[in-house]
Amino acid sequence: MTAPQPGRRTVRAWRHRIRTASPRPVPAHPDGAARPDGDASVRSTGRPDEDASAGHAPARAPGTDRGTPAPDEDAPAHAPARETGPDGEEAARHAAGGVARSVAAWCTALAYPLLLHTAVLHESEPTGMRLVLPALLAVLPVALLRRRPLVTLVLVLAGGFAATVTAASVLAAGPGPVGPPPGTAQRGWEGNAWQVAALQAVVTDAALAYMAATRRTRTVVAGACAALTVQVAAASYHRSGSDRFVSAVLLIVLAVAIAWMTGLMIRERREHARTLGEQAARQAVTEERLRIARELHDMVAHSIGVIAIQAGVGRRVVDSRPAAARDALAAIETTSRDTLAGLRRMLGGLRRADPQERPRDPAPGLGDLDRLLGTFRDAGLDVGVRWRGERRALPPDVELSAYRIVQEAITNVARHAGTARCTLVVDYGTDRLAVEVTDDGCGSPEGRGPRVGKGPHGSTDRLDGTDGAPHAGGGYGITGMRERAALLDGRLTAGPRPEGGFRVAAWLPLPEGTR
Template sequence: MSALPLSRVGRVRRVTWTALLWFAAVVYPFVLFATVTKGTGNFVAYEVLASAVLTVMAGALLLRHPLPAHGILLFAWIVALVQMQNGVVAGLLVLITDLGVGYIAASRRRRISVTVAVVTLALQLLSALAFLSANISATIDILILTVVLAMAVTWMAGNSVRVRRAHAESLREQATAQAVSAERLRIARELHDMVAHSIGIIAIQAGVGGRVIDTQPVEARNALNAIEVTSRETLSGLRRMLTALRRDDPDSAPLGPAPGLDDLDRLAEAAKDAGVKVGMSRRGERRPLPPDVDLSAYRIVQEAVTNVVRHAGTDECRVTVDYRDEELSIEIDDDGHGGVVGTGYGIAGMRERVGLLRGDFTAGPRPGGGFRVAARIPLPAAVR
């Protein structure tokens, strides 16, 4: 009998844990009520322990479902205070429910957190008045002021956490946008080199054809065919990419001949020297690709393998290049620690490259462990 997949086991654990937390939250008010009403009102050790455990579990539910969990906590402690009329219970009511308000202020929109804070404060004050009715010696002004100040401080602390988190997210988005712009500029430089190389070939072939057109018409025809193929490939690449890229950069420097999928063996050797064995697998009929597709495919493999070397914590990975009829499929997967989603700009750069070529890109942890990068790039009809 085969074992359950890891993803299914994880899902069963999550469902079981969530069900246990909800069960604890439902029975929590009854256990707390029984605890505070035991005998003459004195706490019994095992009942206090049960209430403490259920309080922690209800707090854990608060992290996943803040609003209903906070409502359960508020209801339970108000009933306990009204029933027992004890100063310790009153203090715990304010402390626990204020912590719930603070978490909601940190994790929910301001409109929601303000509403929850106002409702909670009103119920706290009503409970305090009920408590004071049985404890006339208590000072009402000091108690009310303490409850209000505690709520204000807790809500402001939670809201401050939310604001800082939103600011940090905004900074990350700006940094990602800057990284995408930088990646576009780098692609523009590489595309410039590809165009310059193609124009150079066209110029050479045109010169050869002009010199032999009278004496060697076959050679002249071959030169013209080479010019046609090169110019069509270059125009196709420009048409797909140039409108999405920056037109020029005064400080750009030549990058040398653009690499392609034929250079993957050298990339694998470099990765091997760095301690990672790259298993290369090619499928389908290998054929020349448009320069922009060939370059982008190489860069995707290069970035993914570099991430494996730097972050995966494994000594091997697999690269699969599939030359399909209408598209080029690339997969890079490993059995390491799960990749680097969300921690760098390599993933954003690869996604940008594939998006410019109107392809599909995915990157994320594999169900059985490890990390996978996959890209599908459509091919022009001329190379199908």
């Protein structure tokens, strides 16, 4: 039997809770970039790239002579934000529904004793009041059901048993000052006693069902034994034949069994719902972790690859061509700053208290491809671009996925293909966006994982950061690209071409409004 799987709505709800779990909003820098807030040792400087460029010394770690820098005095005080949005409205509706259900339950429970009391007031004999008090005793203890279910059950049974004993003693006394007058009143007394017993049985079964749904089996067994004993004893007080007594006992046992089974069914449903909630929470956490991993991989791997190439160029020409070495260092600085800005943007998005809030910096898209390809061309990779179809604005998630797929594919070419040329094709179709990156290199088709350098201290001999050794494998680039395409119900293929080289192609479907 397979484990139950949570639905998409449940996973989206948990993902929403995870993204809104930030305990407090994060203040922003004057320039609009989000500042990581948290440990004081991490919060030493607001903008490390600008501090470094200005010649500022790095922040000292805790325990040095100057200690940890003091927190920002101008930072606004953080107060716990009131829960708003869909989750807050749903909680308010749930609370209002709980109050309405409680009021309805109490009105139903008190209806019969009040009606019985009204009927007794119109009787010529005041002895009927003796049944109202046991009837109230059989209903009022329900207020203690959630906190003291066993005590509630005992009080309810005591009320019903008292009503039965009272009715039996009055009827046994016969007509007179203690008993009811003969005739119709006597039959009414017996009928009222049976009604109180029926009310007590209903409340008892409800209490047993609640105990079976919320308490341990030991407590439920004790309550069921007490209910059976008291109700069977009460049934024996009534003047009836053995057949009617046996029928009453069978009804009592059947009612207790049904109440117990109902409580067990409620318990199983709650456990099933709790299991689904836990699975949805784990799935949402896993999806969020994979999303963050994809963003980090696509952002950092590309930048580190470009930095490695430029560093190799600078190392080789630092003596013969100082100007080229300076250009390589400038490219390294620019790439590092862009990477740091991207990390800040991603951390700011993760720390936003409201996930519906628009980010300060827009996510990259197809309009940023020229700038991306420029970094590769500066690193010595000739990237040819062909555009097909009518270029138009697409949904941000489609443009971001296409941008990241192109970025990762060309980064793999620069790092592992062993060639200085590749081709990018962007095809704007009517119902889908297609991107394709091909090269004529000799890279390994097994995932194009990072190669292992074998030079001294991990250095390599080639400008792409490798020494021509075989691929180590185990990279997550193609896996991440496939996941990005699958999230949009698209598909991606990656593999060697028959004529040589490698090919990465992705097809991303477009929504109806953008076709």
